[in-house]
Every structure is written in structure tokens, then in C-alpha cells.
Amino acid sequence: MRADARENRARVLAVARELFAQRGLDVPMATIARRAGVGVATLYRRFPTKEALVVEAFTEQFALCQAAIDEALIDPDPWRGFCTVIEKVCVLQASDRGFTAAFVASFPDLHTEVRDRTWHGFAALVQRAKDSGSLRADFSPHDLTLVLMANGGLASAPVEVAVAASQRLVAYLLEAFRSGTDQLPPAVPLSLDLVLR
Amino acid sequence: MRADARENRARVLAVARELFAQRGLDVPMATIARRAGVGVATLYRRFPTKEALVVEAFTEQFALCQAAIDEALIDPDPWRGFCTVIEKVCVLQASDRGFTAAFVASFPDLHTEVRDRTWHGFAALVQRAKDSGSLRADFSPHDLTLVLMANGGLASAPVEVAVAASQRLVAYLLEAFRSGTDQLPPAVPLSLDLVLR
DNA sequence: CGCCAAGTGGACGGTGCTCTCCACTTACGA
DNA sequence: TCGTAAGTGGAGAGCACCGTCCACTTGGCG
Numbered sequence: 001m002r003a004d005a006r007e008n009r010a011r012v013l014a015v016a017r018e019l020f021a022q023r024g025l026d027v028p029m030a031t032i033a034r035r036a037g038v039g040v041a042t043l044y045r046r047f048p049t050k051e052a053l054v055v056e057a058f059t060e061q062f063a064l065c066q067a068a069i070d071e072a073l074i075d076p077d078p079w080r081g082f083c084t085v086i087e088k089v090c091v092l093q094a095s096d097r098g099f100t101a102a103f104v105a106s107f108p109d110l111h112t113e114v115r116d117r118t119w120h121g122f123a124a125l126v127q128r129a130k131d132s133g134s135l136r137a138d139f140s141p142h143d144l145t146l147v148l149m150a151n152g153g154l155a156s157a158p159v160e161v162a163v164a165a166s167q168r169l170v171a172y173l174l175e176a177f178r179s180g181t182d183q184l185p186p187a188v189p190l191s192l193d194l195v196l197r
Numbered sequence: 198m199r200a201d202a203r204e205n206r207a208r209v210l211a212v213a214r215e216l217f218a219q220r221g222l223d224v225p226m227a228t229i230a231r232r233a234g235v236g237v238a239t240l241y242r243r244f245p246t247k248e249a250l251v252v253e254a255f256t257e258q259f260a261l262c263q264a265a266i267d268e269a270l271i272d273p274d275p276w277r278g279f280c281t282v283i284e285k286v287c288v289l290q291a292s293d294r295g296f297t298a299a300f301v302a303s304f305p306d307l308h309t310e311v312r313d314r315t316w317h318g319f320a321a322l323v324q325r326a327k328d329s330g331s332l333r334a335d336f337s338p339h340d341l342t343l344v345l346m347a348n349g350g351l352a353s354a355p356v357e358v359a360v361a362a363s364q365r366l367v368a369y370l371l372e373a374f375r376s377g378t379d380q381l382p383p384a385v386p387l388s389l390d391l392v393l394r
Numbered sequence: 395c396g397c398c399a400a401g402t403g404g405a406c407g408g409t410g411c412t413c414t415c416c417a418c419t420t421a422c423g424a
Numbered sequence: 425t426c427g428t429a430a431g432t433g434g435a436g437a438g439c440a441c442c443g444t445c446c447a448c449t450t451g452g453c454g
Contacts, residue, residue, distance in 0.1 A: 001400090002399095002400060002401065002450090002451060002452080003451075003452090004401075004402095004450080004451070005400075005401060005402095005451095008401090008402090026441095028440075028441060028442085029441080029442065029443080030440095030441080030442090033403095038402080038403080039402060039403035039404060040403075040404080040442090040443080040444095041401090041402065041403060041404075041443095041444080041445085041446095042401075042402060042403075044442090044443060044444080045401075045402085048443090049442085049443080050442070050443090104353075143365070146351075146362055146365060146366055149350045149351050149353070149354070149362070150347035150348065150350045150351065150366055151347065151350065152350040153346045153347045153348065153349040153350025153351070153352075154343075154346050154347065154350070155350075156301075156346070157346070157387065161385060161387065164382070164383070164385045165343055165346070165385045165387060167382040168340070168343060168381060168382045168383070168384065168385060169343055169347055171379065171381050171382055172370055172373040172374070172381070173369055173370070173373065175372075175373045175376065175378070175379050176369040176370065176372045176373040177369070181372070181376075182368065182372050184365060184368050184369070185361070185364040185365045185368055186361070186365070187365065188358060188361045188362045188365060190354065190358065190362060198430090199420090199421060199422080199429095199430060199431065200421075200422090201420080201421070201431075201432095202421095202430075202431060202432095205431090205432090223411095225410075225411065225412085226411085226412065226413080227410095227411085227412090230433095235432080235433080236432060236433035236434060237412090237413080237414095237433080237434080238413095238414080238415085238416095238431095238432065238433060238434075239431075239432060239433075241412090241413060241414080242431075242432085245413095246412085246413080247412070247413090
């Protein structure tokens with residue numbers, strides 16, 4: 001690959017990440033191209049479709065999620081590990097407007113590879129937290145999806161507001177996850193497949 | 198207005214309500230027209246713009262929200278009143294895919310008239326619940342918006358799933374609203390203006 | 395230095411949407 | 425029954441977007 005081409009590709013990706021974060025996924029490809037100082041054709045040569053660009057632009061964030069889980073599994077305090085994961089992922093989601101959309105948009109592709117690993121990691125985290133007595137027994141791993149979807153609902157607000165709101169929401173939820181005095185409606189098996197439509 | 202015209206108008210409105218609930222607000226006007234057995238022109242004659250149709254289609258639901266608050270203010274048990282409002286509104290929102298979008302889409306029009314009334318009603322409800330000692334003191338009326346936005350995030354799932362998920366989410370949140378042992382991040386003044394973009 | 399594959403940009407086709415225009419039809423008062 | 429204003433449907437204007445095509449430019453190897 002020629003040097004100038006590689007540079008252009010990198011610039012496109014950077015611009016895409018920025019615009020997706022600020023304005024969500026419905027930024028026109030032409031806008032991204034213009035802001036990156038290239039023509040649309042260049043953009044499409046590197047990323048055959050918009051979805052491809054989206055996926056590539058967000059793989060970094062997905063890796064961060066995975067890393068958060070891995071790290072939490074090492075934390076000697078199971079409850080703190082559990083909380084940290086939820087807090088980290090929610091901040092990530094709230095501070096990047098395209099995150100949720102990218103997540104579902106790319107799900108058919110991530111397929112079982114990354115997905116199952118993340119899921120099992122989180123399930124383990126949940127079990128550890130339950131065993132230590134800090135997480136309520138009727139918490140379901142599916143509740144992670146519940147949290148993600150709920151938190152995603154904040155994305156329509158401007159970023160700083162969304163982050164602040166997300167922090168308060170997460171604080172409320174974590175408190176509810178810990179105490180566990182009341183009877184809950186049954187857990188809903190929200191595999192993200194469902195969400196994907 | 199001629200009899201046949203009135204009938205057509207009603208049919209359009211019914212179809213619109215149904216389709217918006219099932220599929221969200223991005224149903225094409227042509228689809229609504231076809232399903233109602235009329236041409237697009239007829240539709241546009243009655244509702245000069247798509248937004249007008251949306252607003253008209255959802256005024257019923259808005260009234261239901263208002264009624265829920267009024268009713269709750271009469272409830273002798275302040276905490277039960279508070280819970281009922283949140284539960285009712287959230288179910289409404291989760292079972293109708295277009296609800297949230299319609300809510301924000303029509304906000305500039307509802308303007309101060311309905312809006313302030315709803316807001317003051319809810320604030321009163323909150324105060325009552327706090328005074329009775331059942332609602333945590335650091336709960337903010339702005340947290341209603343927080344709940345609405347979070348609950349709105351569930352709307353991308355199929356309706357029955359969304360309702361079930363919403364019920365569990367609300368149960369978690371209400372528990373957190375009641376107990377109130379932990380320190381919270383500050384409330385975020387999420388006036389819906391902000392959400393509107 | 396010169397060649398050419400790799401790279402480029404902008405015009406353009408295709409699609410799907412909202413809303414308008416206008417020639418035609420129909421309810422209904424007189 | 426008949427005239428007419430109210431009502432109607434469908435074609436299409438206008439717009440925004442995704443993705444393609446092709447004549448042109450340029451980096452960098454030999």
C-alpha cells in the first residue's frame with residue numbers, strides 16, 4: 001500500500017470516529033470524506049461499505065469492553081470488579097453517540113468469536129459477585145443487556161449531559177443490584193440478537 | 198366536513214396509531230395512506246405535515262400520562278402513587294414504539310401549556326413521597342426524565358420483550374429510589390429541551 | 395528519469411422519502 | 425335531479441443518501 005494512501009486511510013478513520021462519536025452513525029459518507037480531505041471514491045476504496053467503516057471505527061471500543069471484563073475478573077474484590085465493568089462500559093457508551101448503534105450494527109459480524117467470550121466472562125463475574133454475597137441472587141446476566149439498552153437511551157442528549165446522566169443512572173442501578181430486598185419481575189433473556197431486530 | 202371525508206380521516210388516524218406503535222415513527226406516509234385505503238394527497242389534506250399527524254396520533258397517550266399523575270396525587274399512599282405513575286408511563290412507553298419519538302418530536306408544540314402542568318404535578322408527587330419518608334431525599338424530579346430516557350432505550354426490542362424488560366428495569370429503579378443508602382452523583386437537569394437536540 | 399500500477403475525485407445512477415399539483419369524482423343542499 | 429364545492433388519487437418535483445464509474449494524477453521502483 002502506498003504511503004499517501006495509508007495516510008489517507010488513517011485520516012478517514014480518525015474523522016469517522018470523531019463524527020460518529022459526536023453525531024451518531026447517520027453522518028453521510030460524503031461528509032466524512034470532505035472532512036478528511038478526500039473524495040468519496042477514496043473512502044469506498046478502503047471501506048467497501050458504510051458498515052465496514054463503522055465496524056472498523058469501533059473495534060477499539062469493543063476491545064476496551066473486553067479488556068474491562070478481563071481486568072475485573074482479576075480484581076480481588078468481586079463486587080468492585082462487577083461495578084467497575086458496568087461503570088466503564090456505560091461511560092464508554094454515553095460518551096460516544098455511535099457506540100450502541102455500532103454495537104448492534106456489527107453484531108452479525110462479531111458473531112460467536114468475540115461475543116461468547118465476552119458473555120462468558122461477564123457470567124463468571126456475576127457468579128463470583130453472587131458467591132461473595134454482594135450481588136443479589138436473582139440478578140441475571142441478561143440484566144447486563146438491560147443496563148446497556150437503558151443506558152443507550154441517554155445517547156440522544158448532548159455528550160456531557162449524557163455522561164452525567166449515565167453516572168447517576170448507573171449509581172441507582174448498582175444500588176438496586178446490591179441490596180436485593182424486593183421481589184423482581186422475571187429476568188428477560190435479552191440476547192442482543194433480539195435487539196438487532 | 199363531508200361524511201366520507203370524516204370517515205377517511207378517522208381511518209387514517211387509526212392506521213397511523215397502529216403502525217407507529219408497531220414500527221416506530223419512520224413509517225412512510227405512503228404506507229399509512231395505502232393501508233388506510235386512501236391516496237397520499239388525502240392524507241396531506243387532513244394533516245399538513247407528517248409531524249402534525251404524529252402529534253395528533255399521540256395526544257391520547259399524552260393525556261393518559263397527565264391523567265396518571267392527577268390520579269396519583271389523589272392516592273392516599275404517596276409512595277404507591279409515585280410508583281404507579283412511573284410504572285404506568287413506562288409501560289405506555291415500552292408498548293408503543295413511537296411514543297418516545299412522538300414525545301420529543303411534538304415538544305415544541307405542547308410548549309408550556311401541558312408541559313408545565315405535568316411537571317408541577319410530578320414535582321408535587323415527589324415532594325409528597327419525600328415528606329412521607331418513603332422516597333429518598335436526594336431524588337430529583339429531573340430523575341423522571343432520566344427514567345423516561347432510559348426506559349426509551351428498550352424500545353428497539355420487539356414490543357412484548359420491551360414491556361417485560363421495562364417492568365424489570367422499573368422494579369430495579371424503584372427499589373433504588375426508595376432505599377437511598379448510598380451517595381449519588383448529582384442530579385442532571387435533563388429538561389426535555391436538551392434531549393430534543 | 396520515466397513508466398505504470400496504484401491511487402484519486404467528482405459526476406452520476408439508483409433508491410426511498412416528504413410533500414405538491416392538478417385533472418377527475420362525488421356527496422349533498424336546493 | 426343537478427350544480428358545485430368539497431374531496432380524491434396518483435404522478436412527479438425536490439431532496440438526501442449510498443455506492444459506482446471512469447478519466448485523470450502521482451508515488452516510487454528499476
